[in-house]
Amino acid sequence: MTARLFHVTLVSASEEHVSRALADAAALAGGERVVLRLDGAEAWSPRWTEAVATRLAWIETCAEPPLETEAGGAEPVPIDFLMNDPAAQAPLVHRVARAARRGRPARLTVPARPGLLKAVQVAVSLGLRVRLDLGQPDPSLLEELGATIDLYLRGPGTEAPVEPWHTALAWALGAGGPGLWEVQEHDPELHRFVDACGRETGPRGEGAPLDVGFVAAHGARLAASGAECVGCELRGFCAGYFNWPEPGRACGGVRALFDRLREAARELRQDLAAAEALARVPPDDGSPC
């Protein structure tokens, strides 16, 4: 089981604020490592003491990355750039990648909003890790989301993982791994959120679940109500993710996305078997017999 992480929003990166946040989070979680949410420019050029830096899992920020950031240093704190408007912000991905090339581990979180494909295309071209923040995606975005799957699966030289597709493919190949709620960092058992006023909020915004046992309870409620996911093959991975907050939302569209990954897994297994068979055939020496 992954250790519980507290995502603490700070209004400033002053040592006083950071120390208090770390102390509060440790008291709440009984854990040691914290994700700091900082939306000021200092998110990109923090000056943490080593004692603070070692307790930070990563920093997440909506702040626009500067054209250049300083070198990551010996113990750089990873950074997650949370995009608001992927269509307009796609060029900024180059700045995030520049920070990564200077030694700071970086990730891009792309919301399910128009233009998401462009942001993912640029991120993949630069070898950046991507997390698509799906929520309940608008049906008009399914085509763009499908294109990100194609890029993840078949883009020439795609290397960095694009989540949740990367983990979903592992499931489809029978390798298991974390479920969708966890990959999306939306499972309240694993990800707790504290706003700038010190209040706990849910991972999916206002009114989001706070109960530690929410995912299991949500699944049980769906099963009891006879929702369409009861017989769904993805249920083990998805656990009703796309049926929250609207439990009645039809998920045929998103299921089709995951079907592409399952089909890719099937092709991959076939290809591997064919390659093994091919390797067993003696080479053609060119003679007619």
Next chain:
Amino acid sequence: MPPRPQSVILIPTLDCNAACDYCFEAKRPVSLALEEVPRLADRLLDHMEATGVAEAHVYWQGGEVTLLGPAWLERAHAAMSERAARRGLSFRHELQTNLLAWGPEWRDLVRTMFGNSLGTSMDHPNLHRRTRGGSTAAYDALWRRHVRQALDDGVKVGVIAVAHAATVELGAAPFYEFFVDLVGLRDVQVNTPFPGGPARALWPGTPVGVERLARFGVELMDLWMERGRVHGVRLSPFDALVDRFRGRGSTLPCIWQECCADEFLAVDPAGGVALCDCWAASYPEQSFGNLFAGPSLTALLAESPVRRRFLQRPEAIVADHGCADCRHLRTCHGGCPVRTHAALGTPLARDPYCALYLALFDRAEWHAREEARRELTGEPGGRWSQAGAGGATRRDEIPSAG
């Protein structure tokens, strides 16, 4: 992941013993003073420390570097090495020379300073490179004699060749056979020409039609895959491309970096800093400033509006030039800023050699797949190339260069 090494193109002299028609540098007898080398090294080392970079690759280019003499370079090397070692950092040196002044006096220096290897340059056919006051034929003869001597001395010699209009006209096979079979080189790099500096008047736009260049490039890649790759002949950038599409680590040339302004800088004899030698020599108005002025190189780079514009180039390309939708964005990143500027008057656009690059990427991807298949099946290399003679692979399976 530690930051990548800093690449420094050092132009210690603008003096040259050649007089090539299409050179983008304005030649003049100006050289870096040997006494300035320690100061130059300190500035570079300060910058490396500030940016967390442990190693810098110093590419010695001219003008013609060998005009400084081996003793000059030996003392410069000693000064730089000693200063770097004191700070736990290092310089790796690479030499680019026309070889016209090659002689036995260079052997020891090339071994100790440049890892016993050097890069030279030549075209085929040679219509533009000539000795000062001499002919292209004289240049050819001298160059070939000195390449032979360097090879006989055990030096690893690589060559950069510009594919100009007559190269393309002649075709891929004569080009390949000249460098590999006749001269005996096993490390060849093909560059595209660009009309910068004094050469600007010679060519409007791109000097060779891009489609013709693409056909030439694809033919050359095919030929090299058939005859050279399995025998260890390196033909850049094709070798790096095929390796990349095979999923192997490879370093692509600077024209296809994510943003060359992140890792490259050039320093001219007076300490002028620019993005690369092409900018330093052809477009002095695009200088970042002077290395020896101001508090530090780091500050100079951070504050230079010219450099900031170069840093913004990848963003402009993604925002305005359609590159985001290209399946080869990861390999190309919009191409070379100086080639773009030379043709279009601005670096903030897509490289005008785009169609050439796409043809090469598609072809290299195809070769990578074929090579992997052949390795898997134990099929001998080069079989696909027998297509026209009844081989196993049909010609229509091979993507054309358009």
